[in-house]
Amino acid sequence: MTPQPLCIGCDKTADQLREYVDLARSEGHPDAATAVRVEEGTYNPANGHFLCTGCYIAAGQPTAPGGWRAP
Ligand SMILES: [Zn+2]
DSSP: OOOOOEETTTTEEGGGOHHHHHHHHHHTOSSHHHHHHHHOTTOOTTTOEEOOHHHHHHTTOOOOTTOOOOO
8 A cells, every 4th residue: 555645743644745746746746745755855655755855954954975854
C-alpha cells in the first residue's frame, strides 16, 4: 500500500499544503500527493514522510549524499 505523504514538520498531508496543490496544477499531476511523490526531494517512499519547504528551511535545510529524505 502506498503511504499518504505527510510533512513531519507541520503534520499536514500534501492536499493541506498549498504549495503542493499549486505544484500539482502547474506540473499536471492528478493530485497534491502525487506531486509530492514525484517532485519533492525529501519524500521518503518507505513511510510517506517529507518536509514541506517551510519546514525544510526550519530544519536547517539538511543534506545527505544522494539526497536527504525525511526519516
Ligand atoms: Zn511542513
